[in-house]
Amino acid sequence: MTEATEEQVPDGPLGWCLVANVARETPHGESGLDIQHGTKHFRAGTLLWLPPHRWDPGHWRRHAVGRHRGNGRRYVSMVVRVEHLENFRVKGVYSEALVRGINGWDHDPAAPRTLQRPWVREDAQWLADALNEPREPVFVEGRQYALPRVSVPNPPPAELQLDGETLHLARYGTRGAYYSRSAPPVERVPEG
Structure with missing residues (x-):
């Protein structure tokens, strides 16, 4: 395994993002009585990055970026139900690949380390606190x-x-x- 050089490791975070984990058990089906582990696209416990809204995906749904259940190497973008997430918090974004996933179609290849719509850390923390209160x-x-x-x-x-x-x-x-x-x-x- 090779060590990262100083040029490859950023000095600080490239931005802040609201994150959450996919819940261990998620309700599905009529009346939510079918309990599954994780979701169709994400395993239970997967770390999902929740950028600010680009567009409104619907009531209690969020745009999320994470590593897919079928291919754990690439970031994918999906819409997930908030009720399928737990342990909301704020984390720094350090990876250019993650920045590319969070930016989506707004990504600028000329500025690969720039989040197009970053969270204000205090706003992300306020939302994390609100979502953690059951x-x-x-x-x-x-x-x-x-x-x-x-x-x-x-x-x-x-x-x-x-x-x-x-x-x-x-x-x-x-x-x-x-x-x-x-x-x-x-x-x-x-x-x-």
């Missing part, structure tokens, strides 16, 4: 989609105050917390 989307009976900008801690509370209305936890599943406007039935205990 929160669940909130669904209310009669609505097909989760309420925007409303989430609850994991595990969810039995009651939730929302717009002056008391909602009661009806069920809790892999997709989030489901609340009802009606109170749960009272269980009668026989005397005696």
Whole structure:
């Protein structure tokens, strides 16, 4: 194995990036009851680099760059679900190959060590802290989609105050917390 020369090792990071690992177990299928190890494209534990949004890939999805399950030598770019990721943090980017993968079609061969849209380290750290706090989307009976900008801690509370209305936890599943406007039935205990 050859040692890297001083010209090949950068003095400091070429930029900062939000990173995460692929979760050990990921829910798939209807109701998320099919548990798999990793995802179709990435093994469990794979380090993924999450650059700032180029375009919006959809609700709770992120553009990610990592080493593919089938070819561990090259970086590939995919869209992944945030729920399939864990251990969010900020890391420095040191590799020109990684810079090329993060830049994607914006990569400039004349400036191979330049990130086109780098993270501001504080912004990436704020997002990492927010994503590491386990929160669940909130669904209310009669609505097909989760309420925007409303989430609850994991595990969810039995009651939730929302717009002056008391909602009661009806069920809790892999997709989030489901609340009802009606109170749960009272269980009668026989005397005696």
